[in-house]
Amino acid sequence: MSLGSPPPAVATAVSDDSVTDGLENQSSSENVRVKLKLEDLNWDHSFVRELPSDPRTDIISREVLHACYSKVSPSAEVENPQLVVWSESVADILDLDSKEFERPDFPFLFSGASSLKGGYLSLRLSYAQCYGGHQFGMWAGQLGDGRAITLGELLNSKSQRWELQLKGAGKTPYSRFADGLAVLRSSIREFLCSEAMHSLGIPTSRALSLVTTGKFVSRDMFYDGNPKDEPGAIVCRVAPSFLRFGSFQIHALRGKEDLGIVRTLADYTIKHHFPRIENMSKSDGLSFSTGEGNNAVVDLTSNKYAAWLVEVAERTASLIARWQGVGFTHGVLNTDNMSILGLTIDYGPFGFLDAFDPSFTPNTTDIPGRRYCFANQPDIGSWNIGQFASALSTAQLINKEEFNYAMERYGTKLMDDYQAIMTKKVGLLKYNKELIGELLNNMAVDKVDYTNFFRLLSNIRTDSNVPDEELLVPLKAALLDIGRERREAWTSWVKRYRAELSAIGVPDEERKASMNSVNPKYILRNYLCQSAIDMAEQGDFREVRRLLKVMERPYDEQPGMERYARLPPAWAYRPGVCMLSCSS
Ligand code: AMP
Ligand code: MG
Numbered sequence: 001m002s003l004g005s006p007p008p009a010v011a012t013a014v015s016d017d018s019v020t021d022g023l024e025n026q027s028s029s030e031n032v033r034v035k036l037k038l039e040d041l042n043w044d045h046s047f048v049r050e051l052p053s054d055p056r057t058d059i060i061s062r063e064v065l066h067a068c069y070s071k072v073s074p075s076a077e078v079e080n081p082q083l084v085v086w087s088e089s090v091a092d093i094l095d096l097d098s099k100e101f102e103r104p105d106f107p108f109l110f111s112g113a114s115s116l117k118g119g120y121l122s123l124r125l126s127y128a129q130c131y132g133g134h135q136f137g138m139w140a141g142q143l144g145d146g147r148a149i150t151l152g153e154l155l156n157s158k159s160q161r162w163e164l165q166l167k168g169a170g171k172t173p174y175s176r177f178a179d180g181l182a183v184l185r186s187s188i189r190e191f192l193c194s195e196a197m198h199s200l201g202i203p204t205s206r207a208l209s210l211v212t213t214g215k216f217v218s219r220d221m222f223y224d225g226n227p228k229d230e231p232g233a234i235v236c237r238v239a240p241s242f243l244r245f246g247s248f249q250i251h252a253l254r255g256k257e258d259l260g261i262v263r264t265l266a267d268y269t270i271k272h273h274f275p276r277i278e279n280m281s282k283s284d285g286l287s288f289s290t291g292e293g294n295n296a297v298v299d300l301t302s303n304k305y306a307a308w309l310v311e312v313a314e315r316t317a318s319l320i321a322r323w324q325g326v327g328f329t330h331g332v333l334n335t336d337n338m339s340i341l342g343l344t345i346d347y348g349p350f351g352f353l354d355a356f357d358p359s360f361t362p363n364t365t366d367i368p369g370r371r372y373c374f375a376n377q378p379d380i381g382s383w384n385i386g387q388f389a390s391a392l393s394t395a396q397l398i399n400k401e402e403f404n405y406a407m408e409r410y411g412t413k414l415m416d417d418y419q420a421i422m423t424k425k426v427g428l429l430k431y432n433k434e435l436i437g438e439l440l441n442n443m444a445v446d447k448v449d450y451t452n453f454f455r456l457l458s459n460i461r462t463d464s465n466v467p468d469e470e471l472l473v474p475l476k477a478a479l480l481d482i483g484r485e486r487r488e489a490w491t492s493w494v495k496r497y498r499a500e501l502s503a504i505g506v507p508d509e510e511r512k513a514s515m516n517s518v519n520p521k522y523i524l525r526n527y528l529c530q531s532a533i534d535m536a537e538q539g540d541f542r543e544v545r546r547l548l549k550v551m552e553r554p555y556d557e558q559p560g561m562e563r564y565a566r567l568p569p570a571w572a573y574r575p576g577v578c579m580l581s582c583s584s
Helices: 046-050 088-093 098-102 184-200 245-253 256-273 304-326 374-394 400-425 433-445 450-457 484-504 508-516 526-537 542-551
Strands: 012-015 032-035 069-071 082-086 127-129 132-135 138-142 148-155 161-167 206-219 228-239 287-289 297-299
Touching (some): 046 069, 046 256, 082 088, 088 098, 088 184, 088 206, 132 245, 138 245, 184 206, 184 228, 184 526, 245 256, 245 374, 256 304, 256 374, 304 374, 304 400, 374 400, 400 508, 433 484, 450 508, 526 542
Antiparallel strands (some): 069 127, 127 148, 132 138, 148 161, 161 228, 287 297
């Protein structure tokens, strides 16, 4: 498995009572949670072992041809690094004993300043990935991991593969003119948001730990010629793989010589990350009608690359539909930031909607064209899938019909999932285009808070005896400062909504519980992040840790934590808080 011999599995097996309770039929082995020390984790290095490597090992910025990665070791300087925050649930999926976070050497290990003595994590095998990308619609050529260094892959006791990456760990051949480092501000945002998204039930990369480097990093946050020294930090982020659309595009767009690498990388990806496709057989019935003459049918089982493309398209569509459901705006949907696994990755100037505004973009660089604004995300996903499909087509892995079918599947899946999510958000059983369309229109007109509104909506009663003038009472906290005309518009909407609910006949309490399970009470609003960042920059990490705890249960009421559900205060409406640059 690993390049060296596998480590001895010195695991502490712990019986998990919460899992055992009431599940008499489960085999006892399923109830055992493995808790390993760092030294005993089961590292593997399939990426390095199976894919073409850059023969050079220096970190001079350069074009790296005919390779998927360059070997590089972490080189960020550290001085008295501190553990800011960590995720116990990520430790769980890695089989890591959470006591390991208390080790005095943990901040050194997870800043890359030292490697595991006697362990099997060899920095000799750490690497930066080569990828390209379309940035704001233009092909930007080679980008690559300019500051993220992959330590390797961990195989857990369930044979799941988890790639661990240190972001901000120093220069790589892909750093171009930049320093390979990351600041505390953006690292806190990435750590908290990836964990918050996971708890919202949205596919995402995860974060194991965040450490300060103890060194300062210069950043011009507003791009106005006034750089500032900021504390440096390193996040250990975790995903089954950090492969992106751009990982495939770079080789397709470099011309003939690299086309073979597209196939090699596709084979690798399917083998390790899409086992259903690797093992698919004719009996799976993956065929589709092309709609062209004589009921032409293309059999997806005859081309695994086409089946894979369709799955990537569907996962991406499903991901973006979920973003729309919680009001998440990524902010930089370049093809290098699009995960091949359909995960949310590369958290930069993201933002959750506060007041509903379809044209909201959290990214200052995006303001002129609003290419990556909230309402555009579904179309951008399609555009990006189109670029990825083109790369496969250039490498002759798929044909025109397969290309078209994948694009069609993206559109259908996005619509299906989006409609299902919105239907659940309003507590209906069937999508009602008119009612939901009018609701979103009303919300945009009155700049209604996207999160709090849906949470309050579950308090509407189907009781038809409620007089008209009291219909809006449950929504009062979300419908602030609206005049008579708007009150009438809302009252008319609520009346129609109530009639729909009555027709369904689901008891109010049951509907409320179901709505609250998809409408979060707590989202990671940018101002909440900023308060935690301000304290952390003064060396006080308590607010970061508190915020993590709150965001781990976004759908629960959490009495006493209501302040984390409040609208942004006046101070938050300034650049750097509600709007961010890519400077990180
Ligand atoms: P992003 O906007 O974070 O997705 O980054 C776009 C590209 O710039 C990627 O190739 C990153 O690795 C690279 N990059 C961003 N910041 C830095 C940095 N401070 N040092 C080196 N490379 C960076
Ligand atoms: Mg990126």
